Amino acid sequence: MASLTGAWAQPAPSINSGGIVNAASSAPGAPVAPGSIASVYGNFLLSAPSWALGIPLPTSLGGLSLAFGAVEAPLLYASSGQVNLQIPWELAGQPPAVTATLAGQTSAPQTVNLAPFAPGIFSMNGQGTGPGAILDSSYHLVTATNPAAAGITVILIYCTGLGAVTNQPETGAAAPSNPLAVTITKPSVTIGSVPAQVLFSGLAPGSVGEYQVNALVPSNAPTGDAVQVILSIGSATSNAVEIAVQPPTPDQRADQLLTQMTQDQKIQLVYGAVGTATASTRGGAGWVPGIPQLGIPDLYLADGSVGVGNGVGPATALPSSIASAASWDVSEAYKYGSVIGAELRAYGMNVNLGGNVNLIGREPRDGRTFETKGEDPILAGKITAAHINAIQAQHVIGGIKHFALNDQETGRTTADVRIDERGMRESDLLAFEIGVKDSNVQSVMCSYNLVNDVYACENQHLLNDILKGDWQFPGFVMSDWGATHSTVAAALAGLDQEQPDNAFFGSLAQAVASGQVPQSRLDDMVHRILRAMYATGLFDYPAAITPIDTTGDQAIAQDAEEQGAVLLKNAGGQLPLNAAAAKSIAIVGSHADVAVLSGGGSAQVTPTGGPALTEGYPCPPCWAQVIWDPSSPLQAIRAMAPNATVQFDPGTNPATPAALAAASQMAIVFVSQWTSEGMDLPSLNFTDAIHSPPIDQDALVAAVAAANPHTIVVMENAGAQVMPWLGSVSAVLEAWFPGQRGGEAIANILFGAVNPSGKLPITFPASVNDLPRPVIATPPDSTTPFPVDYSEGFNVGYKWYDSQGLTPLFPFGFGLSYTTFSFSNVAVVNNPTSGNPNFQVTFKLTNTGYVAGAEVAQVYLAFPASTGEPPKRLVGWQKVFLQPGAAEQVTIEVDANDSSHPLSYWDVNSNAWLIAPGVYTVYLGNSSSSASLVTAGTLQIGS
Ligand code: BGC
16 A cells, blocks of 8 residues: 655755756757766755865765766766766766766766767856966966967967877876877867967876867967967867967067077177178178078168168268257158168168267267257157157167267277266266167167276176166167177177177177076077067068169158258348349358268268269268268259359358359358268367368358358358357358258258248357367377266256356257247146146247248256256257247146156166156246246146
């Protein structure tokens, strides 16, 4: 008889229908493979979850077991609703069904969809979607914050279901690490649908049921934060998970290439091959042969401060770099740099040796002044950065030089510059710091001279501490030509490449072999050179030799001169000349009938069309030829004034031009001052280094001015000049070395087709006696280091004259226009309570004259006296073009975090830029002279 009262019966555990899933992909009903991890869902009647505590895995957790026929499965985890298990390796002969047993009761069997392969990739959300459990070889998750590098990164894919392996462990036992268990069938992997090379596929050592597949992210994989990774094996395909992929960084590419290089190949890259048996087929100043087997291109090095130098080929002779600085316009400077970059590239040159940012305001007689960007570190740094950015955009490694304090040519290889830390940080080094940081420049040339008793190219403090340490410069340091003085000391101090030969780094291999230079240092040198090549695209965009764009580049040359020429004097509105009214014009001097002058030395450009004229080899420097660029001011002036009689006198004897001037309506005297690398000027007067006997150009101007009150002087020179005749002439135009479209540009300015807007990037002192060193320090002989005392520290240029109370002939920032401007509604805006010291100067700028023109609004800052800073520092500017009568509301932003440290001083105690509390005065105007500045406001920083 059936009992009606039977006791309550313990239910048996149950497994959901279709409740066995691949643990990685979590796809219901999807197959699972022997050896893999699976999850089983059901009602397992456990009161508390239970975990396996070790390997080998238990076959029972909390009394629950799961079995495939007679084979019990190893368990990782069990709860009332879920069990994670390893599908036993050995299922042959067992039913494809699983049962759960608890307390002697067994569930109904549930069919398992078994397959030899059931790939699933583990994901971070446990659902088999989104970011995958995929690591890089440093075992970091590959996500948006740690993307894989296409072509570089090997990813470790953690997955399951890849079937039988060699060296197969017991069911439930740990995967062996030696020898590794490798899958019998190799899976394939796609990353963003692109097949990836599989480097390893096997069990993840130490795990149970988990596989690891190592795959190289293909170089052509798509990039992004969610690139799908899919694995297939046999005919089975996994779920899709995501990784982040980015193009490889230059550092990653360099590191990868480095691993393939032999020691000899590494050594080959750290010095120039000039003077060896083979030679560069492309000319230039230097050459480093590449390594074709590894795809490493040759490095072809050429100067390019004012156009492509070294006689590489006829190139556009731009106006001087200092003229580019005189534009005070970084977008103009970018165009200037783009000509250099494009023409270097067209000649197959891929390393530029330009970027001369030496602050020659310390020594305006410096023969290389024309290559530089003037005396102010901020203006010079920003203009140089614009040049370099433009050059590197053409896939040419940009350079910045000469690091550091190479501010005179006299005794340049033995000059021992003495300067205090703060002085150099806030002057010459600041120009480099801005140039380096704002341009991502990839090479720095260390200089010939010594700094505080140590040669610059083995100067640990300059190279390792400051450049590579404080500024985090990632590129390479090359020596100036022959500026290396040691092997071990230079290598350890941070020199990465000797130029132009291997006089010292030829011994580097031995120095590494003997342990004097660590292998890691050699690897770092090579890494830096390769990363520079990658960063500027030398591998990806190899130079193809093409014709240069003569027309386009000459147009930029002319524009650069028109923007950079500075009108210094214009008494009685002498300029612009009235073409219609001009009847007779005397043109005098400086070969103005055929040419304009250019500067000499390594920056010398061979102009397209060839020089108009060449003259001797003045001594010093005794090796540089004088080249006159083919642009005739006479012809350009004639074209402007077709109704005037325009006559030329060479000016070699003051009497004849004076007579011509007397007989003419007006006279335009061209004075010129040739300078070159390898020499300094004997004075700030217009001396004549070219001719013997020299032409006394000061006397020439005086004679012409005495004969005609309408005398205009056009100066073709490098930098600051004194002008004893200034009071007797009516107008003066500083044309610098004006480049091969200089004649046209000068004529355009003289006749008002262009309104001058250049501003001096260098102070013109009243006398050579006002310089920090009226007499240039000279060496005792050619080998003994001699001191050059820079005790003026950061007081360079206008800061020096301000600090000494000296009134210059023309102040820094000065330049006239054919129109007039007014500043109104001037205010300083800041937010002192925010703790952020940034400020803006706001004002209305109005063109109050009758012609369109541009003004350069300049902001200077006076620091609290407690800081000991110079009386004022340029901290910002803006060039604004306005139609006559037009006005514009202008804001100049001064950001304390800018690379120029506009609100900071260098604190020697903390070795850092600091902002001092106190009251700051903000000035606004159109030159550094106090007379041209208004107080825009004051700032209180801190308490
Ligand atoms: C100059 C460098 C120049 C190098 C290669 C040296 O004499 O000082 O500025 O880049 O030659 O021409």
